[in-house]
Amino acid sequence: MPRVVIDPMTRIEGHLRIEAEVNGHEVTDAWSSGTMFRGIELILRGRDPREAWIWAQRICGVCTTVHALASVRAVENALGIEVPDNARLVRNLIAGAQNVHDHIIHFYHLHALDWVDVTLALKADPTKTSQIAQSISDWPKSSAAYFKGVQDRVKSLVASRQLSLFSSGDWGHPSYHLPPEVNLLAVAHYIEALELQREFIRIHAVLGGKNPHPQTYLVGGMTTAMDANEPEAVINPERITLLNQLVANAQTFVKQVYVPDILAIAGFYRDWFQYGEGLGNFLAYGDYPSASIKDPAGFLFPRGIILKRDLSAVLPFDPKNVTEYVTHSWYEYSDGDQAGKHPSLGETNPKYTGPKPPYEYLKTDEKYSWLKSPRYDDKPMEVGPLARTLVAYASGNEQIKKLVDGTLAKLNLPPAALFSTMGRIAARALEAQFMVDNLSAWVRQLDDNMAHGDVRIHNSEKWDPESWPKSCQGFGLEEAPRGSLGHWVEIENKKIVNYQAVVPSTWNAGPRDAHGQRGAYEASLLKTPITDPERPLEILRTVHSFDPCLACAVHVVDATGRLYSRRAVAV
Amino acid sequence: MSKIVVLGLGNLMRTDDGAGISALHLLLADKRLPADIQMIEGGTLGLDLLHPLQGVTHLVVLDAVDVGAAPGALLRFENAELAALPVAKSVHLLGFADLLGAMKLLGHAPEEIVLLGIQPESTDWGVVLSPSIQAAMDQLVEAAVAQVHAWEQQAVELAS
Numbered sequence: 031m032p033r034v035v036i037d038p039m040t041r042i043e044g045h046l047r048i049e050a051e052v053n054g055h056e057v058t059d060a061w062s063s064g065t066m067f068r069g070i071e072l073i074l075r076g077r078d079p080r081e082a083w084i085w086a087q088r089i090c091g092v093c094t095t096v097h098a099l100a101s102v103r104a105v106e107n108a109l110g111i112e113v114p115d116n117a118r119l120v121r122n123l124i125a126g127a128q129n130v131h132d133h134i135i136h137f138y139h140l141h142a143l144d145w146v147d148v149t150l151a152l153k154a155d156p157t158k159t160s161q162i163a164q165s166i167s168d169w170p171k172s173s174a175a176y177f178k179g180v181q182d183r184v185k186s187l188v189a190s191r192q193l194s195l196f197s198s199g200d201w202g203h204p205s206y207h208l209p210p211e212v213n214l215l216a217v218a219h220y221i222e223a224l225e226l227q228r229e230f231i232r233i234h235a236v237l238g239g240k241n242p243h244p245q246t247y248l249v250g251g252m253t254t255a256m257d258a259n260e261p262e263a264v265i266n267p268e269r270i271t272l273l274n275q276l277v278a279n280a281q282t283f284v285k286q287v288y289v290p291d292i293l294a295i296a297g298f299y300r301d302w303f304q305y306g307e308g309l310g311n312f313l314a315y316g317d318y319p320s321a322s323i324k325d326p327a328g329f330l331f332p333r334g335i336i337l338k339r340d341l342s343a344v345l346p347f348d349p350k351n352v353t354e355y356v357t358h359s360w361y362e363y364s365d366g367d368q369a370g371k372h373p374s375l376g377e378t379n380p381k382y383t384g385p386k387p388p389y390e391y392l393k394t395d396e397k398y399s400w401l402k403s404p405r406y407d408d409k410p411m412e413v414g415p416l417a418r419t420l421v422a423y424a425s426g427n428e429q430i431k432k433l434v435d436g437t438l439a440k441l442n443l444p445p446a447a448l449f450s451t452m453g454r455i456a457a458r459a460l461e462a463q464f465m466v467d468n469l470s471a472w473v474r475q476l477d478d479n480m481a482h483g484d485v486r487i488h489n490s491e492k493w494d495p496e497s498w499p500k501s502c503q504g505f506g507l508e509e510a511p512r513g514s515l516g517h518w519v520e521i522e523n524k525k526i527v528n529y530q531a532v533v534p535s536t537w538n539a540g541p542r543d544a545h546g547q548r549g550a551y552e553a554s555l556l557k558t559p560i561t562d563p564e565r566p567l568e569i570l571r572t573v574h575s576f577d578p579c580l581a582c583a584v585h586v587v588d589a590t591g592r593l594y595s596r597r598a599v600a601v
Numbered sequence: 602m603s604k605i606v607v608l609g610l611g612n613l614m615r616t617d618d619g620a621g622i623s624a625l626h627l628l629l630a631d632k633r634l635p636a637d638i639q640m641i642e643g644g645t646l647g648l649d650l651l652h653p654l655q656g657v658t659h660l661v662v663l664d665a666v667d668v669g670a671a672p673g674a675l676l677r678f679e680n681a682e683l684a685a686l687p688v689a690k691s692v693h694l695l696g697f698a699d700l701l702g703a704m705k706l707l708g709h710a711p712e713e714i715v716l717l718g719i720q721p722e723s724t725d726w727g728v729v730l731s732p733s734i735q736a737a738m739d740q741l742v743e744a745a746v747a748q749v750h751a752w753e754q755q756a757v758e759l760a761s
Contacts, residue, residue, distance in 0.1 A: 091645075139648070187705050190684055196702070221706045228651040242649060 033391060034566050036573075046539060046578050049392060050555055052563050060548075060555035060569075061394040062539045064401040067360075071378040074529040079105045079521050080249045080493075082529065086517065087243055089531065092579055094242030095128050095234065096510035097517070097531065103323060104517040105249045108504025112322060114486040117251035119476045120237055120265075122318050122330075123273070124244055125508070126469050127233040130280055132511035133415070133462040134230075134288060136577045137455070138223035144571045145295055146216040147206040148196045152185055154214035163215055166294055169286040171222065180218040200567045207298045216295065219287050230280045236269055251488030258480050270477045277469045284463050292459040293440055296452050303443060306451030306572035308554030309410050310339040312417035313537070315347065315516065317509035318468070330468060331418050331509050332425040335406065339449050341424040347406075349505060352516065354532060355403040358396070358541040360384060368544045370405055373518040374503055376530035399541040403549060404532050412550040413513030413537040414576060415458040420448065422464075429467070433460045451554070454575040495524040510534055512577050535579045551576060603658045603756050605749055607634075608650070610643045610664040610697055617672075617721030617734045621663035624719075624741045628663075633746050635753075647699050654704065659752045660711040661745055662697070665734075666718030673737035675744060676718035683716060713752070717744050 036048040045065040051058045070089050074082055083101035090097065099121060106113065113121075156177035163172035187196070200206075208216070231241045237254055238244020246253045246264070257263035296303075316326050316333030326333040334344035353370030356363055360382045363371060371377065383397050392398040405411070422430040423445075437456060438445060447453055479485070492498065501522040508515045513534030520528040540549040551573055558568050609625030612618045622642055629640055643650050654660065666676050683701065704710040719741055722731035730738070 135648075183706055183708060187702060190681070190705075224648070224651065224703050224707055228648075228655070232652075242646075 034560075034563060034569070035391065036566065036569060046573075047392070048551070048555070048569060048573060049394060050558075050566070050569055052560050052566070055560050055563075057555045057558040057560060057569065060552045061392065061398060062401075062541060062549055062551040062573075063392055063399040064535075064539060065399075067380055067382075067400045068531075069378070069380070071376075071529045071531065074526050077526050078495075078524070079108070079519060079526050082519065082526060083247050083249075086529075086531065089533070090579060091242055093128070093132065093510050093512060093534075095124055095238065095244050096508060096515055097533075098244065098247045099125055100506045100508045100510075100515050100517040100531070101519075102247050102249050103506025103508065104504050104519040105506070105521075106504070107323075107506055108502045108519055108521055109249070109492050109498055111250050111489055111492050113251045114489055116254075116256060116265075116476060116479055116484065116487045117489075118319055118321075118323075119472045119479075120246075120252045120254050120487070122472050123469060123476075124234060124237050125510075126318065126465050126472070127230065129509075129511045130284065130462050130466045130469070131227055131231050132577075133458050133465075134223050134280075134284070135227050136511075137288065137292070137459065138220045140577070141455070141574045142216055142220055143196070144200075144567065144574055145206070145299060146208060146213050146220075147201055147203075148184065148213065148217055149201045150206070150208070150210045151213035151217040152181060152188070152210075154181065154210035156181060156214065159211040159214045159218075162211055162294070167286045167290040169282075169290075171218070177214055177218055180221060181214060183221075184217060200565055203562065203565055203567050205561050205567050208295065209298075212294060212298065216291060219291055222283075222287065226280065226283050230276055233273060233276050236272060237264070248488055250490055250493060251486075254487055256476075256480050256485040256487055258485075265476065265480065267477075267480075270473060270480075273473045274470065277466065277473060281466045281470070284459075284466050289437075289459050289463055292456055293437065296441060296456060299452060300441075300443075302452035302571070303441075303447040303450045305558055305568075306454070306554045306575060307339075307449040308550050309412050309548075310337075310449060311406075311409055311411045312336040312420050313347065313406055313411035313413050313514055314418045314421040315507040315509060315514040316418075316421075317507070332422050332427060334421045334425060335411070336417075336420050336424055337409070339446070341420065341445060344421055344424045349507065349516070351407045352532065353405050353408070354530075354536075355405060355543040356397075357403070357544040358394075359399050359402045360397050361402065370403075370408070370543070373516065373530040373532050374505070374520065374528075376518065376528065378530070401536045401540045402532075403540040403543040404537050405543055405547075408543075408545070410540075410543070410547050410549055410553070411537055412554075412576075413534050414454070415461040415511075415513075416448065416454045417513060418509060419457040419461055429464055430460070433464060451572045451575045458577070498524060512579055513537060535576075538576050539578060551578075603752070604656055605638050605659040605661070605752055606654065606657045607638060607640045607661045607663065607745060607749065608643045608654070609641070610645070610662060612645050614726060614728060616723045616725055616727040616729065617719075617731050618665050618724040619728075620665045620719045620721065620730060620734050620738070620741070623730060624663045624738060624745065627738060627742045628745055631742060631746070634749055638749055643697075647697070648703060650700055651703060651707075654700075654711070655709065657711045659713045660715070661748050662714065662716045663741065663745060664697070664716060664718050665721040665724070666716070667721055667724075668718075670720040672720055672722035672731060672733040674720040675737065675740055676716075676720065677744070678716040678718065680714055683714060715748050717741060717748065 050060040083098040086101040087098035157174040160174040234241035254264040256265040316329040318330035320328040538550040611621040
C-alpha cells in the first residue's frame with residue numbers, strides 16, 4: 031500500500047509525524063504520531079504544588095501561559111481556593127490576548143502559505159489588488175502604491191535568496207487557486223500581521239512581566255499589584271490606557287483584515303468546506319469565567335459536547351468521563367494497556383517499543399506515538415476553536431450565532447459546511463473576533479474595581495501549607511487557543527504525588543484507542559484528495575487547520591524516499 | 602542615531618549549541634562594553650525577538666554555527682553572507698533566519714548584521730561546553746568587543 035510520510039525535522043516546538051495511505055488520489059487511512067516524549071509529569075512529582083505552574087508552563091513555548099493557568103487552577107481546585115475578582119480579570123485578559131495572538135499568528139504565519147502562493151504574488155497587478163482590498167474592507171492600507179511597495183520588498187527578499195520565511199516545496203502546486211492579486215493581498219497582510227502580533231503581545235509584557243511565559247501567576251491569584259496612584263504599579267490608569275489601545279488596535283485588525291481575508295480566501299477554496307471533517311464529535315470545557323471558576327454557566331465560552339455533528343443538542347460535560355488510553359502509545363499502565371484511565375489515576379510510565387531511528391515507517395498496528403489517546407465517555411473528540419464555536423452556536427450564544435450565521439450567509443453555505451478543514455479555519459477567525467470584542471470589557475472592569483478601591487489581587491488564606499489537608503486532589507480546566515486543556519493534581523503531605531496534563535493537541539493528534547477508534551487528525555484525513563502524491567499539500571492543509579503545536583516544520587518524504595521540505599515559521 | 606545590540610542565541614541544554622549564550626554571559630561580566638550597548642539573551646526564540654530588535658541599527662549575533670570546520674573555529678558572517686548560511690545545521694538557527702527575513706519584510710532590518718559564530722563539537726544534550734569550545738570562548742568575546750568598538754569608532758568618525 032503506498033504510504034506517504036510527513037515528518038518534521040528537528041525544530042523548536044515538538045514533533046509530529048503523519049503517515050498516510052494514498053490510493054489513487056485519495057487518502058484511505060492515516061496515523062498521527064507525536065515523536066517526542068514530554069515527561070513534565072515526572073518532573074513535577076515531589077514538588078511544592080505552588081511552584082507547579084512555573085514548570086508546567088514550559089510544556090510549550092508557543093501556547094505559552096496556558097499551562098501556567100491550568101496548573102494554578104488545578105492546585106486552587108485541590109486546596110479549595112477562590113481567587114479575587116481582579117485576578118480573574120487579569121487571567122482572562124492574559125488568556126484572551128493569547129487566544130487572539132495565537133489565532134492571528136496561526137493563520138498568517140503558520141497556515142496561510144498552504145493556501146497562498148507567494149511566487150504568484152510577485153506576478154500580481156498592485157492596482158487590481160488595491161481594488162479587491164477596497165471592495166472587501168475599510169482597512170486603510172490598501173492603495174496600489176502600498177501593494178507595489180510590498181511586492182518590491184518580497185521581490186528583493188527573493189532576489190537575495192533569503193527565502194527562509196517563504197521557502198516551500200509547494201510553490202506552483204496545482205492545488206493553489208488564488209488569483210495573483212489575492213496572493214499579493216494575503217502576503218501584504220502576512221507582513222502586517224507580523225507587526226500587529228509584535229505590538230499586541232505587549233499585553234503579556236504588561237500583565238505577565240514578559241513574553242513568552244508570563245511570570246505573574248500565584249496559587250490564589252496574581253502578583254500584578256494594582257494602585258491608581260502609583261506609577262510603578264503593574265496596573266494603574268496609565269497601563270489601563272495602554273491595554274485599551276492594544277486591544278483596540280487588535281480589534282480593528284481582526285475585523286478589517288483577518289476576517290475579510292478568510293472570507294476572500296475561502297471563496298476560492300469552497301471545495302475545502304467538504305473535506306477534512308473528521309470525527310464530528312466536539313468537546314469544549316468552556317472558559318473565561320464571569321464570576322467563580324466553579325460556575326460554568328457564567329463562562330464566556332460555554333461548556334458542552336456535540337456528538338455526531340448534531341447541532342440540535344449540547345450534551346453536558348462531566349470531568350469524570352475523561353480517560354486516556356495507551357494501547358497505541360509508548361507507555362505501559364500497571365494494570366494493562368487495554369483500559370483507559372481517568373487522569374486523576376493517570377500513570378506516566380514511558381516504554382518505547384517503536385523502531386530505532388532512522389526508520390522508514392512506524393509500526394502502526396502496535397504502539398506508534400508518545401501521545402496518549404484521550405477519550406470522553408470512550409469517544410474520540412475534536413477540541414479547539416471549531417469545537418468551541420459549535421458548542422457556543424448550538425447553545426444559542428447570540429454573539430457567536432450572529433458571527434457564524436453572517437459568515438455562512440456571505441459564503442452562501444449551510445451550517446454543515448463548518449464540519450470541514452475550511453470550517454475550522456473560519457471558526458478560528460470568528461473566535462478571534464468574538465474574543466477580541468470581549469477583551470475591552472475586562473479592562474474596563476479592572477479599571478472600575480481600581481476606581482472603587484478594590485485592588486485585591488491575591489487570596490493568601492491557604493498560602494501556608496500548614497493550612498492544607500493531608501491529602502487532596504484537584505483539576506484545572508481551560509480553553510487554550512488550540513482547545514480544551516486539563517491538568518490533574520494529587521497532593522499529599524504538601525507535595526505533588528501525581529500530576530497529569532491532558533493537552534489539546536493530545537485530543538486532536540492522539541493515536542487510535544483500544545477499540546481502534548481514530549483520533550481527530552487521523553479521522554480528518556480520510557478521503558482527502560491528493561493531486562500530487564509527491565507533494566501532499568492537501569494533507570498539510572487539513573492537519574495545519576487544527577493549528578498543530580507540534581508542527582513548526584515538516585519534512586515530506588514520499589515512498590521512494592525522495593525528500594521535500596516544507597517549513598512554516600517558528601514562533 | 603545608531604543603536605548597537607549584542608544578541609546571544611542558543612540552547613544552554615544542548616552543550617555547544619549554548620556557546621552564544623555563554624559568550625553573552627562573559628560579555629555581561631566584562632566591563633569593557635559601555636552601558637548603553639544592550640545585550641539580549643535570545644535563547645531559541647524566533648519571531649518573539651522582533652520586538653526587542655525593533656529600531657536596532659547594528660546587530661552582533663553570537664551563535665554556534667556548524668559549517669564542518671574544526672571544533673572551536675571562529676566564524677564571521679556579515680550582511681549578505683548571512684543568506685548563504687547553512688540554516689538547518691543548528692538546533693535553533695532556522696528561527697533566526699526566519700527572524701531576519703521577517704525584519705527585512707517589515708522594512709526595519711538592522712543596517713549592519715555581523716554573526717560571530719563558533720563551530721560546535723557537539724550539540725547533544727548537556728549543560729557543559731566541550732573543552733574545545735570552552736577554550737575558544739575568550740576569542741569569541743574579544744571578537745564581539747572588537748566589533749562593537751569598530752562600530753562605535755565609525756559612529757564617532759561620521760559625527761565629526
